Amino acid sequence: MANKEQVPLSGDDLDWIQLRQDLGPHVEIETTREKLERKIKENPLVPIGCLATTAALTAGLYNFRTGNRKMSQLMMRTRIGAQGFTVLALIVGVVYTYGDKK
Numbered sequence: 579m580a581n582k583e584q585v586p587l588s589g590d591d592l593d594w595i596q597l598r599q600d601l602g603p604h605v606e607i608e609t610t611r612e613k614l615e616r617k618i619k620e621n622p623l624v625p626i627g628c629l630a631t632t633a634a635l636t637a638g639l640y641n642f643r644t645g646n647r648k649m650s651q652l653m654m655r656t657r658i659g660a661q662g663f664t665v666l667a668l669i670v671g672v673v674y675t676y677g678d679k680k
Contacts, residue, residue: 633660635654
């Protein structure tokens, strides 16, 4: 470690450091909760789809455990539909957000 070489840097290489110092305390850091709230507001259909998927899965597993095979199959098919809805909501949200940024 004693053989460290000093590498000369031009002023252009350090522009980002100056920019960060200039922005300093003005940069707001988003907490995890704030980020989650922002994402839910941007695309509210995704959490609805996730909740529907979870509810269908839970009901399907409960019916499977109690031996109600017909309802269990119906709930598993419902779960697939809810997952499809969630994926579609994700895709629509991404396309919508991408369109807003242009």
